[in-house]
Structures are given as structure tokens and as C-alpha cells.
Amino acid sequence: MTDKEIRDLIRSEIKSHMLDMPNKAKVKEIAKEVSNEYLTKKEVKDMIKDTMNAYHRWMWEKKNMWMSQI
Numbered sequence: 001m002t003d004k005e006i007r008d009l010i011r012s013e014i015k016s017h018m019l020d021m022p023n024k025a026k027v028k029e030i031a032k033e034v035s036n037e038y039l040t041k042k043e044v045k046d047m048i049k050d051t052m053n054a055y056h057r058w059m060w061e062k063k064n065m066w067m068s069q070i
Helices: 003-020 024-035 041-069
Strands: none
Touching: none
């Protein structure tokens, strides 16, 4: 095989793989579909904040129960 034939084979393989790649519009469409399945950063922060508030409220109530038994 000559150098030109090898380059042509490689070029044709690269072109065939480039056709399979999604374009910008397809990537945006996929991102919109996936975004509904995951939590945002704000939702995670709110979830952590609510959990910590519930934990501290529970500890406060537990402390009051111990104090009332003394």
C-alpha cells in the first residue's frame, strides 16, 4: 500500500465516525431530557439544610425531655 492509499483509508474512517457524532442541537436535546432526572445544586443544598434543621430540632426536643426528668 502506498502512503496515499493509507491516508485515504484513514480519512474515510474518520469521516464515517464524524457522521455518527451528534450535532449541537442534538446535544442540547439530550441535555434537556437528562436534566429532569437529576437534582440541581440548589435542591441539594435545600435538602441538606432541611435535614440539618430536622436533626437539630430532634436533638433540642431530646435535650428538653432529659431536662424535664431531672
